[in-house]
Amino acid sequence: MQKIKAFQPTNFELECTTVWSFPKRGSWATHNAKYRGNWAPEVARNLILRYSKEGDLLLDPMIGGGTTAIECKLLNRNLIGCDINENAIELTKGALNFESAYNPKIEIFKNDARNLSFINGESIDFILTHPPYANIIKYSDNISGDLSHIKDLDKFCDEIEIIAKEFYRVLKKDKYCAILIGDTRRNKIYQPLAYKVMERFLKVGFLLKEDIIKHQHNCKATGFWKKRSQEYNFLLIMHEHIFVFYKY
Numbered sequence: 423m424q425k426i427k428a429f430q431p432t433n434f435e436l437e438c439t440t441v442w443s444f445p446k447r448g449s450w451a452t453h454n455a456k457y458r459g460n461w462a463p464e465v466a467r468n469l470i471l472r473y474s475k476e477g478d479l480l481l482d483p484m485i486g487g488g489t490t491a492i493e494c495k496l497l498n499r500n501l502i503g504c505d506i507n508e509n510a511i512e513l514t515k516g517a518l519n520f521e522s523a524y525n526p527k528i529e530i531f532k533n534d535a536r537n538l539s540f541i542n543g544e545s546i547d548f549i550l551t552h553p554p555y556a557n558i559i560k561y562s563d564n565i566s567g568d569l570s571h572i573k574d575l576d577k578f579c580d581e582i583e584i585i586a587k588e589f590y591r592v593l594k595k596d597k598y599c600a601i602l603i604g605d606t607r608r609n610k611i612y613q614p615l616a617y618k619v620m621e622r623f624l625k626v627g628f629l630l631k632e633d634i635i636k637h638q639h640n641c642k643a644t645g646f647w648k649k650r651s652q653e654y655n656f657l658l659i660m661h662e663h664i665f666v667f668y669k670y
Contacts, residue, residue: 429496429522437468442664443637451496452517457487457510459561461552461602465636465664466493469550473598473666474499477526478547481592483535483585488514490550491528498524499548502541504533506568507561534567536581538588546592549599553582555606555615575608575615583622590626593669598631599623604638604662610654616663628667636662 431450447455448463466489474480476498482490485503491514494501505511514530533540535551554561554570556578561570572578589599601623603616624630638660651658 431463431467434464434467436471437634440632441635441637442468443639445639447639451492452520453489453492454487457513459552459554460487460489463489463493465602466490466550467497469600469664469666470494470497470499470548473550473600474548479545481538481541481546481549481589482551483533483538483549484551484553485514485530486510486552488517488530489552491530492517494526494528495520495522495524498526500527501529502546503528503530504535506532506534506565508532510561536567536584536588538592541592543591544594547594547597549589549593550601552602553585553619555604575606575613575618578615579618579622582619583626586623586626586628589623590628590669595669597669599628599667599669600664601667602636602662602664605659607656607659610656612659616665620663620665623665623667627669629670630665631668632664632666634664634666636664638662 429451431448444462444464453463470493479500480494481502483504485491485505487510491501491503495518503514511530511532518528556572556575561568569578569581572581593599603619605615606613620630647658
């Protein structure tokens with residue numbers, strides 16, 4: 423077991439507005455930013471504290487680098503964590519190798535988020551996840567079914583809808599589901615991918631509880647991209663959406 427100097431963040435305050443900004447990414451416990459595109463621990467912690475309680479069963483079927491799993495171990499939430507990428511599974515298991523004041527049940531294994539048949543209907547207390555943004559970042563070279571290889575945005579949203587249906591099935595009534603998703607550009611035209619994804623969640627029956635704007639601090643308008651922005655007259659995308667959905 424790793425002995426961690428700081429198990430919990432210092433000066434942490436629960437967010438209370440629809441704009442979240444974390445200039446300095448947290449690094450308590452085993453958190454790190456090595457897994458490209460993983461969400462900040464501040465995001466996971468805020469969602470977990472606001473929409474679940476100790477002892478609840480949470481689901482993150484696209485676990486990535488393990489941020490959600492670390493926070494569940496620190497905050498005493500049980501978790502089912504999956505990913506289609508074996509590398510993500512190994513990283514997450516390694517990240518959980520630390521001592522904690524709690525010992526919740528955390529299961530981590532390989533699985534496709536589009537098929538949650540191993541989970542009973544209406545058995546999950548809270549779902550939170552950070553899916554890829556179509557093919558902006560590719561997380562594997564040749565994994566069949568990897569969403570990060572889908573270039574066509576409509577096709578990507580079709581697959582997300584399958585996932586949304588599974589989320590709706592396994593989530594308990596009167597509970598919440600949160601996702602972090604961003605937008606992109608294609609042929610110089612802004613593509614509101616986040617809202618396209620939101621529409622698919624609404625289509626399967628979810629209600630929109632919150633639309634939170636998250637500031638992206640790792641997208642600095644300097645150097646090459648600043649010059650490109652000025653030369654070709656486009657703005658750099660420096661925000662993402664955290665949608666919190668409600669199952670009535």
